Amino acid sequence: MRLRLLLLLALCWAGPSAAARTLSLRGRWRIRSGNGSLELPGDVPGCVHSALFQRRLIQDPYYRFNDLDYRWISLDNWTYSKEFRIPFDISKWQKVNLIFEGVDTVTKVLLNNVTIGKTDNMFRRYSFDVTGLVGDVNSIELHFQSPVLYAAQRSKAHTCYQVPPSCPPLVQKGECHVNFIRKEQCSFSWDWGPSFPTQGIWKDVRIEAYNICHLNYFTFSPIYDNRAQEWNLEIESSFDVVSSKPVYGQVIVALPKLQTQQTHSIDLQPGERIVELFVKINKNIAVETWWPHGHGNQTGYNMTILFKLDGGLSIEKSAKVYFRTVELIEEPIKGSPGLSFYFKINGFPIFLKGSNWIPADSFQDRVTSDLLRLLLQSAVDANMNTLRVWGGGIYERDEFYELCDELGIMVWQDFMFACALYPADQGFVDSVRAEVAYQVRRLKSHPSIIIWSGNNENEAALMMNWYGIHFSDLHTYINDYVTLYVKNIREVVLAGDKTRPFVTSSPTNGAESVAEGWVSHNPYDKHFGDIHFYDYVSDCWNWKIFPKARFASEYGYQSWPSFSTLEKVSSEEDWSYESKFSLHRQHHAHGNDEMLLQAGLHFKLPQSTDPLRSFKDTIYLTQVVQAQCVKTETEFYRRSRSEIVTGEGHTMGALYWQLNDIWQAPSWASLEYGGKWKMLHYFARHFFAPLLPVGFENQDVFFIYGVSDLHSDCKVTLTVRVHAWSSLEPLCSRDTKHLVMKVGEAVLLYREPVPKLLERCGRCTRQSCVVSFHLSAAGRLLSPTNYHFLSSLKEAVGLQKANITAVVSPHGGTFVFDLETSAVAPFVWLDVGSIPGRFSDNGFLMTEKTRAVVFHPWKPTSKRELEQSLQVTSLTDIY
Template sequence: MRLRLLLLLAVCGAAAGAAVRTLSLRGRWRIRSGNGSLELPGDVPGCVHTALLQQNLIQDPYYRFNDLNYRWISLDNWTYSKEFKIPFDISKWQKVNLIFEGVDTVTKVLLNDVTIGETDNMFKRYSFDVTSVVRDVNSIELRFQSPVLYAAQQSKAHTRYEVPPDCPPVVQKGECHVNFIRKEQCSFGWDWGPSFPTQGIWKDVRVEAYNFCQLNYFTFSPIYDARAQEWNLEIESSFDVVSSKPVYGHVMVALPKLQTQQTQGIELQPGERVVELFVKINKNISVETWWPHGHGNQTGYNMTILFELEEGLSIEKSAKVYFRTVELIEEPIKGSPGLSFYFKINGLPIFLKGSNWIPADSFQDRVTSDLLRLLLQSAVDANMNTLRVWGGGVYEQDKFYELCDELGIMVWQDFMFACALYPAGQGFVDSVREEVAYQVRRLKSHPSIITWSGNNENEAALMMNWYGIHISDLPTYINDYVTLYVKNIREIVLTADKTRPFITSSPTNGAESVAEGWVSHNPYDKHFGDVHFYDYISDCWNWKIFPKARFVSEYGYQSWPSFSTLEKISSEEDWSYGSRFSLHRQHHADGNTEMLLQAGLHFKLPQSKDPLRSFKDTIYLTQVMQAQCVKTQTEFYRRSRSQVVQGEGHTMGALYWQLNDIWQAPSWASLEYGGKWKMLHYFARHFFAPLLPVGFENQDVFFIYGVSDLRSDCNVTLTVRLHTWSSLEPLCSRRTRRLVMKAGKATLLYEEPVPRLLKTCGKCTRQRCVVSFHLSAAGQLLSPTNYHFLSSLKEAVGLHKAHITAVISQRGDTFVFDLETSAVAPFVWLDVGSIPGRFSDNGFLMTGKTRTVLFYPWKPTSKSELERSFQVTSLTDIY
């Protein structure tokens, strides 16, 4: 009995004669410190830190230096306890389970003073049989062990050989041995986040009582039979049969809109039993597939599953089913060594454009559905179609993946291993196996997830010898690597999910790494797989420093968040770039210096003698630098999709590091903590546009490529304008004849030597002029207006101080900002402080006298509030 489909799980439903009774233990618990000196109420789901904060026993953990001040919280052993009454006659139920959807992390669990089990993995679901222990009135207790002390103990007990790294770099101010605990890895500190090793019950907890049998879960996957050209559904259901004899019945699966219904008899033997069903979708009905954002609709179909069993037991479940196929294409490329590396969705090659996702908060109970929607909608609004859920965080909550399904965001899903070697002892591996099996079962029904990846950067860490391993010890660590990611994780994934590819690591050489025994001598080979690339010293305006790789899954530059974001968690003495606070908040070695070095290559650094003004100007300039650097790099990758030069190119993915922030600090993010857009995010909305003209120079020749993500060819006109820094009127404007841009390609549209362009447009010079260009058809703009700087802006001649004014009006729920400038203004930045919302455009080059920009508030606000908060900055203000 088999069946295949695509969404999520469930627990038992209602029935004649009550199939199952459930008591949620969410809500208020008691929390006690290790020596009993501190006792307080706390919410479940939740953690000790947020409980202490809610009772005003600590300040905001993110305030100033509190990540260090509150280290004592994670070093203590806390206890959660609760008394509860069962609101039904417990004696009438054959089986009673206590279920934890998530415990963070190491505990001993007691019910009525009887130890019923232990937990040691944040990413597993735990179910304890408490039938013989539960009473009408109960006391439950979870005795937590400090994750920091537990990790140290586990590391110390691993005596045969070291498993590096022992500790994070000192600049990260973190805790040691995080690779020895199955917990959110970045909670021990990272180069963009604080160290807050939390303790608590972070997901749902409940008591379930049942007779006869119980549906533990169901999950499903759609399988496309290419030969028969038809869809099938594979459904897996798990039952716990407590009856002493077999249970008989039937199951009916229905998808009304697809006119598909199938009924099948089932027989359940006593014990844990898995029922697999195979349903053929009506071949006469056209199935609409799920498409990524920008490529089609996210069509789903309602499905119901009804189990009719003996004893009048009826269990009904419903889910939304999405149909899509995904293939990872690794095949020879004409005229190039190596292999391609790109994804096909429903048979269509798609360029993956987006970013990397990290946990949205150090305290998961603060990550609400509204916050997830805000952040994910911001990704879609910036024309992204992909997010990589990075392997040092958490497997995200169900709502995250539901939103990705709904919004058309493809998810590259890492397993939670990052930047470390890991022990491969039997106990550790067994825990990981249970973790992976559970997470794949929980998540595989989501169409948004297009690939599983075993870890973040661990193949590179091993083979590039990040940790100074002696060559004679390398086989031991390679064996551990293969044991964990190949013989265990890969084996489980491929058995449980046949609908999407598995990649052992990121970066990896893909098929080449496999051929080399699962680890490649050079995991950064540009002819295979994906690469990560960071270079903060070389000039980011020089596109030749970037790798012309098959796929780039990490790259980026840091910037500081806005002053309005920092102001909430700092004091006046902190408001300078060289303050103790600014150094403390920077967790990347020399990061603050590197930002100024990169900015100083092309911009004059702030000169104000007012410390606060200088700090705000420096924040602004780091955001300008970050946005321009990532723009240059991303546009290089997008135009490289159709090119193979000296064996390199055919680039089919650009995921910059990183989308979101975990706290208020300098980082690589384009969204600040809480969701405010940095300049980079506004730039991303342009450089990820479906149609984009990309300009660059090579050997004094200026080229413009047209990049298309569209599914059909289109006719366009390219307009190229030359502007002087000293005038609000363009020096000259040229329009090409009608050009054809090929679907899914990068097409050369324009080529001219720079000296000739400057001469024929009015004898301009590089330092005095800037080029802008856009695509149109029938007078309608088809692309963002892009630009190309002919010289560094610190060498620009003719730039005058721009006085920019704004008249604000309201149009429904949207606000209109009518801008007027006295001079050409580069990188115009509109800011309304802490008023939540985003502009239609920001950080732009203002070459005309007027411009209209819209503001979309995320919460109700008023024209007067906006007028009070509004500030505008351009590059000319800091010069």
């Protein structure tokens, strides 16, 4: 029998002596509409939308305008029901519980026509005592209430004052009052996602029967004792003792590879009991710590815990234990007002490189293990070490965090509150306290999670007055904010987990916000904490528009997903940039216009008279612009890590918005719905490289900084080349003397006035030339080849239409694409349509005549399929 608990591996009951039986109620249930006119089978875990789709009663909810056409599903009150038999003699068990790991969201639960409880929080685990009520043959029903109607009712019942915002912007085509229901906030819509307020049993459900004593949960935290310089384990176990007498026994904890085994006596009195153990790890054995990706190994140790109790009861658990420390450093910086804001892992300062994670689908039953691994592996493959699990989605499933542990992805974990003010009445607060306690207990054993954050943007929403609150009412809303996030969420987090930091919001000024009474008058202060930054009007090639902040936890630009992704959910009449579909799919006000505005600053817009060709070219151009904008901004943050300029800098994190898509639509994502890499994701693989040269201009001088995330100094040679757009041969090339890249620093490697550079290279003007540069040692390339445009590409002189051919050949499990070009080609894009996989590089500047690129397929494919699907585009092809 298996239980999914908070541990990093599945935890199992040991042998026939365990006094417990479990019956899973996963599988086929019946689903009935509110008036009974529609009844159908549905799977658990699952939701109503998925059941209707699987029975072909509706189309794919993502197809065309179905998010509007299927609003009726969310507005109805559905019932889930199931009849089941108990395959063992239920009368022989002292206690029987019905357990729901996740219900979405508002229900009344009946067993054998008796109401046994209610649910109103998607993020909680519910356990109902059904002892004496359950029989050999049983019926169970969950009467769901429409989450949309429930949220409206709760808002209306909150009569003392409004809690804004009431509704999302009209462009999002969403539902109202989502801040009054403890449910995935973006399910009511967001500026990158649809409105699908689901109903269903979205996680496991089971019957548990036991005698004498039952282990409810088991969690642990590795603790490092700085004074003694040794590791310890704090272990917490929760028991339900149903025996009328105390239960005695022993607990044996063993970590074989660390030569650690300890035995403790326990005394369990009747009732709910917590057992806390403190285990000292053998000091004579060196403990290998867990490191983020790019900084070391993700070493873990197998641990077993055996509870040997009265009555022959034996319970054994196993888990993977990872040892690591995390510190959030907020301290004065020489030459700057304010405080630092950066993380040390195992005592080493680490620049956080990555993105923001949103739910991978509106319907969680469609998120497979393969998809999770694909998306997270893609983050690692792009040299990321961090993902922020954003506060408007869900606390991800155990498997997500297990994969992050395995892959070395640090997780900034928001609690699920976003872009809204929230009520602070007792019922709401009590539900939140139970939610937070459960989630902290479930997740705290994961080394990947390095920080808890109370919410997304709610401090900023409050103090920057996003919702037009009258000044005389501000005190009321500040009190509610402090009540919810400080007096409750923070209190519960600190009681349950002392091993990682907590901040009340993102963005926040951290310690400064605390000093100002938990809300800062300017949550975007660049001298403290983290910032979010978006600017779609200013020129993104101008690095001076970006804030030189301590930590950038959100920033980004939109693009459209590839045509092969859109094609699956659209029809021919939708395939233009101005179509009704294109406007409908854009949930960010003026987003389509902003993309063209940004594109027009440096590129010629597509000029084809063929509507489909123009649409495909525009999609391509939006991806070019997004990639180039985020590249410029991220490189600015990375080169700002070691310097203070007019009191600003010491930037130690860059998490762009956003990693993944929830559906097929324009968004800020670098991975399309399903996982296909956009051009931005290929660029991220370069701009997050551990060793990187970064070029920029200031007052007509060209600078190159070297950025290192390595743990040791590195001797390098910098090569700077200048190419004319009209020639595949470089006009000039210069190698520097040996330079030393210091551990974890960004240092100036090169500077030259642009006029001098152009004069040195001969036949060169800003409009006719481009600069490329890379780091090497002993002839071996150590960094990506980076580049700097000396002018807008719409002003480029000598840029010719490139004829690029490709020869495809299989190589092991991959395919090599040997490219040959007739001219210098900017933003070369290889697209194989819907064939799943990724290239070793894409969207690149091709300055050499030939180049080999490797395609890594995610599913079996053939040379012929790739050749038939391949389309090669470079910038001049769209003119």
